[in-house]
Amino acid sequence: DIVMTQSPFSLAVSEGEMVTINCKPSQSLLSSGNQKNYLAWYQQKPGQSPKLLIYYASTRQSGVPDRFIGSGSGTDFTLTISDVQAEDLADYYCLQHYSYPLTFGSGTKLEIK
Amino acid sequence: EVQLVESGGGLVQPGRSLKLSCAASGFTFSNHYMAWVRQAPKKGLEWVATISTSGSRTYYPDSVKGRFTISRDNAKSSLYLQMNSLKSEDTATYYCARPDNNRFDYWGQGVMVTVSS
Numbered sequence: 001d002i003v004m005t006q007s008p009f010s011l012a013v014s015e016g017e018m019v020t021i022n023c024k025p026s027q028s029l030l031s032s033g034n035q036k037n038y039l040a041w042y043q044q045k046p047g048q049s050p051k052l053l054i055y056y057a058s059t060r061q062s063g064v065p066d067r068f069i070g071s072g073s074g075t076d077f078t079l080t081i082s083d084v085q086a087e088d089l090a091d092y093y094c095l096q097h098y099s100y101p102l103t104f105g106s107g108t109k110l111e112i113k
Numbered sequence: 114e115v116q117l118v119e120s121g122g123g124l125v126q127p128g129r130s131l132k133l134s135c136a137a138s139g140f141t142f143s144n145h146y147m148a149w150v151r152q153a154p155k156k157g158l159e160w161v162a163t164i165s166t167s168g169s170r171t172y173y174p175d176s177v178k179g180r181f182t183i184s185r186d187n188a189k190s191s192l193y194l195q196m197n198s199l200k201s202e203d204t205a206t207y208y209c210a211r212p213d214n215n216r217f218d219y220w221g222q223g224v225m226v227t228v229s230s
Binding site: 093 | 150157158159160163172173174175208212214215216217218220221222223
């Protein structure tokens with residue numbers, strides 16, 4: 001099984017600041033066939049279902065603001081949120097969809113000061 | 114608009130069974146794999162099951178394999194999760210989700226399952 005190590009557990013920032021969330025899978029998520037990384041990022045606001053933000057490590061889902069940036073490859077991935085807004089208060093999760101069993105990171109709680 | 118609406122949750126005793134349903138609309142159900150993902154109270158997300166378009170292939174993590182069965186009825190655009198031999202650790206909100214290359218691009222609102230005596 002691919003273990004997804006996500007950090008930090010939580011962070012608190014002021015509006016306008018930038019945050020970085022990390023996700024390190026225990027094995028590479030890069031497909032040799034299509035050179036895509038099978039890593040997705042989700043946002044879950046309080047009381048809501050998760051929402052897909054980023055897939056293939058860096059492709060933003062339709063409608064997602066461009067302040068959400070995914071980067072990385074292989075075994076090291078990052079979600080960067082620039083110019084954090086109050087509405088970004090949420091839990092964030094990474095997901096590896098490279099192989100079964102599909103596995104999520106443990107989550108990062110973003111709080112706004 | 115894609116909609117996924119779960120039902121069938123509730124309180125059940127350990128060792129008993131429960132069947133969840135998910136009604137899908139807004140897309141051609143028979144063309145898509147479907148899945149269940151759960152979230153224990155105040156905990157993270159856990160993938161539970163995936164089923165192929167025809168239902169001929171199913172996938173589970175070890176935590177539910179042999180106890181849970183995912184199925185579908187393409188004529189009714191419905192997805193199901195039969196949960197047997199339920200344990201307290203199965204207590205969670207269960208989400209119906211639509212995978213696209215195994216990433217979940219649409220989610221239902223979730224249904225709560227509580228396993229307790």
